[in-house]
Amino acid sequence: MKKTIQINIAGMVFNIEEDAYEKLNAYLASIKQYFASYEGSQEIVSDIEARIAEKFWTNQKSDSQPVITYEGVNDLIKSMGSVSDFEAIEEEEDLKNTAQSTANNTQSTFSSQQSTAGSQESDSKATQPKRLYRDVKRKALGGVLAGLAHYFNIDVVWVRIIYLLLFLGLPPIDDDLGPISGFVFLAYFVCWVVFPPNFNLDEDKKIKKFYRDNDNKVLGGVCSGLAAYFGVDITVIRLLFVLSVFLFGTGFLAYIILWIVAPKAQTLTQKMEMKGEPVTLSNIETNIKESINVDKNAPENALTKILLFPFRLVGIVIKALGEVLKHLGPVARVLAGIMLMLFSLAMIVGVVAAVAAFFGVASGIEGTEFFDRSPFKIFSQDIHPMTGFFAFLAMFTPFLALLLTGLTLLSNRRIGNRNFWISLLGLWLAGLMGTGILATKYALNFKKKGRFEQTKNFPYTLSGQTLVLDANNNQDDDFEEFQIREDVEVNLEGYEGTDLKLEQRFESSGPTKAEAEANAKNILYNVIQKDSSLSFDQKISLPEKARFRGQDLHMTLYVPYDKPFKITKSFYHSVYRHDWGNKNFELDGDDVDKYTYVMKRDSGMVCRDCPKLSDEEREALRDNRYDDDDDSAFDYGVFEEKGQHEKKFELSGFDKVEVGGAFIVTIRKGSSFEVIADTDDQSDLDDIDFEIRNNTLEIGHKDKFSFSRRNETVRINITMPSLEGLDISGASTLKVIGFKDKNKDLDIQLSGASKAAIDVEVRKIEFDASGASKADLRGSAERVNMDISGACHIDAKRMEINQARADASGASHISFGKVKDFDSNTSGASKISRE
Structure with a gap:
């Protein structure tokens, strides 16, 4: 039987046998005495005691021994090393000239002791x-x-x-x-x-650990910590970070992430772990001596000063901001709390209202006209009522957490204990998982695609009357079927025949291909011929008990060549797949029902009795359409203004235009070359620089560093026979009209804050835009490839495109019209949409 006592080491309480206590007490006393002459000796001893407490605590948990024994203290001393061990080494160093060799051998002895102890410990755990x-x-x-x-x-x-x-x-x-x-x-x-x-x-x-080196830091100690971890010169690490800042800011982002994640090496133990050194008394003494011998006033070389300058500058700024914001802390806390509460309350009200509406629909408000004639009727048959419950948990709990966080900031008191927050987290996870499972189950209904095709013939014999293509507004009809608010589209083509031929392609989704095809066959759509009228429903519909599976319908109406027909406004706006501006005739949509059309073998759909317009009238009509477009991001009136001073430049032999600066440029197609510039200030006119290089007309300023002379608007009107490339940068505004050659390709590059309104008919467009560029594309192209980055806005809804491939990143937005073959890829907050 042995007597035990209770001791406190570094804030941790242990039970220790009496003889073990005497041994440990003598060991600690020798350590205190040895390090008493060192600066900060109390901190050194406290760190050693913390290391000893950690070892005892680990041994107790792994060996299930509630008491520290005499043998346990001896094992600790063997692993840490004793004062007498390295005192003997120092005496031997005074007597011998081979001090370095002896020190290395002794260090090897201590390391082998620790390695032996560690290997024994690891061997005992290897069996587990x-x-x-x-x-x-x-x-x-x-x-x-x-x-x-x-x-x-x-x-x-x-x-x-x-x-x-x-x-x-x-x-x-x-x-x-x-x-x-x-x-x-x-x-x-x-x-x-x-x-x-x-x-x-x-x-x-x-395991070597990564810490931020606070002793050698310039900003956050990240670079010095990495240098210690990898054992390389700190100058190399700092140079890599400075260079990587220019690689899209990756160095800055990496530095911030490492600053947030990596802990700071504060204690001697952490500083030794940062260098991968075992924590022994000998190594502790060595590190202390190294820190004492560091000359902090040593001069820095020029490269070090250059590398440290950006870090020191950022450090000064952060320190200054910290001093300013330190006194605004309580005010910022209260304001942040109020904003969080208001935001979360608004979102909670919205969530509750949405879920209440969902449960009202899911429970079946049947018998009401609203329910029976709304999309909710179809969706309520597929979506499980528990989806609303799980969605409520997934949306409500995070906003409740934000509300409580706002209350915490406002009251400066903690709300809820640990179990409460864990329970709230569990409810949120349950909501996410439940919603995900049920949503996945519903999404499987759209796994496969199916189609159903059929052809209908309608007689063209009209006894002297002209065929009229019309659209039936079946949206308000009194029928029992459910309508899908999906627009249908009818393409008009000519062919060698005597009757009207309608090809219909019904498409739908389903869990299997067979079900998808069956869903496509269930689509209800009417095409009715009455007298001289052929009427198309504006919307497709489904039987009463059908399920929504993304049903869609595409149609092509083949009209015999040279047979006249008319189209109504309803047909033109509702179902006819037309391109903007009617490429073969200049008409507004409100005038289409006034004239007669035929299908020609060489030119497609042609207006027989439309008014003939000159080139100037046609251009004016198009400009008016631009000006009347509420969705347009441009002020097209700037193209029509004219300055007091005008100058004509004799330039020719180019098929590409490159503009840099802040010009307003209009490019028209013509049989010859003409370049005219005008402005209200003669000095700005004289400052324009034109240069032709590699078939490219380059437009810029002669004095590239004189900003005060560019206060007036400079307009440049260019006429050229062919256009193959555009490169617009800076804050220029561009309009391109009149180029119609479907055998030509056009390369367009926009950057900066440039704007472009482009109306062309070409074979292919390669379009690259960056910065805050804006573009309005009209006309037609067989294929368009877009690569957009930054915060660009591209509107291509009024351009007829057969194939499109678009990549958007950053906060860009691209809008397309109806595209047959479409492929898109987005990242960040970018968005790509099509009709």
């Missing part, structure tokens, strides 16, 4: 199967990433960095893999639920 746990002891949130780091024997900092990069969508992954950010976010909470917690995971001391 490795399992995944949540490392609760070293957790930042739930301990999932710390547990993964322990399982794979790597520093948890790198696991957190990888997770953060994936959550931010870096590097970008193809859209076919889905939203990676949402996947890793959900995976974390799934692992939180699946992995069991473990409070006793032993830390592998052999």
Whole structure:
């Protein structure tokens, strides 16, 4: 029987045998005495005591021994080293000239002792199967990433960095893999639920850890920490960061992420772990001596000063902002709390209203005209009522958390305990999982595509009357079928025949191809011939008990060549697939019913009795359409203004135009070359620089550094026979009209804050835009390839396009009309839409 006593080491309480206590007390006393002459000796001893407490705590958990024994203290001293050991080494160094060799041998002895102890400990654990746990002891949130780091024997900092990069969508992954950010976010909470917690995971001391080096920092200590971790010169790391800042800001982003994720090396133990050194008394003394001998006033070389300048500048700015914002903390906290509360309350009201409406629909408000004639009737047959419950949990709980966070900021008091927040998190995860499962089940109804095609013939014999193509507004008719508010489209083509021939392609989705085809056959659509009129329904409809599966209808009406026909306004606006401006005749949509049309073998649809317009009248008509367009982002009136001073330039032999600066440029097609510029200030006119290089007319300013002389608007009117390329930058505004050659390709590049209104008919358009460019595309093109970045806005709804491929990034927006073959890819906050 042995007597035990209770001791406190670094804030941790242990039970220790009496003889073990005497041994440990003598060991600590020798350490205190040895380091008493060092500056900051109290901090050094406290750090050593914390290391000793950590070792005792780990040994107790792994060996299930509630008491520290005499043998346990001896094992600790062997692993840490004793004062007498390296005192003997120092005496021997004074007597011998081979001090370095002896020191290395002694250090090797200490390291081998620690390595032997560590290997024995690892051998004892090697027999145990490795399992995944949540490392609760070293957790930042739930301990999932710390547990993964322990399982794979790597520093948890790198696991957190990888997770953060994936959550931010870096590097970008193809859209076919889905939203990676949402996947890793959900995976974390799934692992939180699946992995069991473990409070006793032993830390592998052999793993080199990454810390921010606070002693050698300039800004946050990231570069010096990386240099210590990888064992390279700190100048190399800083140079790499400075260079990577110019690679789209990746260096700055990486620095911020590492600053957030990596902890700061504050204690001696952490500083030694940062260098990968074992924590022994000998190494502690060595690090202390190195820190004492550092000459902080040593001069820096020129390269070091250059590399450190941006970091020091940012550090000064951050420090100044910190001093300013320090006194605004309470005000900012209250304002942030109020904003969070108002926002979350508004969103909660919206969520409750939406869910209430959903349950009203799901419960079946049948018998009411609203329900029976609305899309809710179809959707209520497919969507499970529990979807509303899970959606409520998924949407309500985060806004409730924001509301409570706002209250916390406002009251400066914590609201809710740990169990409450964990329960709220669990409800949110349950809502996400439930909604995802039910939504996936519903989405499987659209897994396969199916189609059904049929051909109908209508006699053209009209006994002297002219055929009229009309559209029937079946949206308000009294029928029992359910209408899909999906526009149908009718293409008009000519052919060698005597009757009207209508080809219909019904399309739908379904869980299987057979069901998809059956759904396509269930589409109801009427085409009625009465006297001289052939009337098309404006919308497709479904039987009463049919399910919505993305039904659609495409039609082509073949009209015999040279047979006259008319079209009504309703047909033109509702179902006829026409291109803007009627490429073969200049008419507004309100005038289409006044004239007669025929299909020609060589020129397609032709107006027989439309008024003939001159080129100037046709151009004026198109300009008026531009001006009357409410959706347009341009002020087309600027093209029609004219300055007091005008100059004509003798330039020719170019088929491309490059504009840099802030000009207003109009490019027209003509049989010869003509370049005329006008402005209200003669000096601005004299400052224009024209140069032809490689068949490209380059327009800029002679004095590229004189901004004061460019106050007046400079307009440039260009006439040229052929146009193959445009490169517009700066703040220029461009209008292109009159180029119609379907055997030509056009390359367009916009950058900066440039604007372009382009009306052409070509074979292919290669379109690149960046910055805050805007463009309005009209006319026609067989194929259009777009690569848009930044905050551009491209409107191509009024251009007839057969094939389109569009890539958009940043906050760009592209709008297309009806495109047959369409492929798009978006990233960031960009958006691509089509009719």
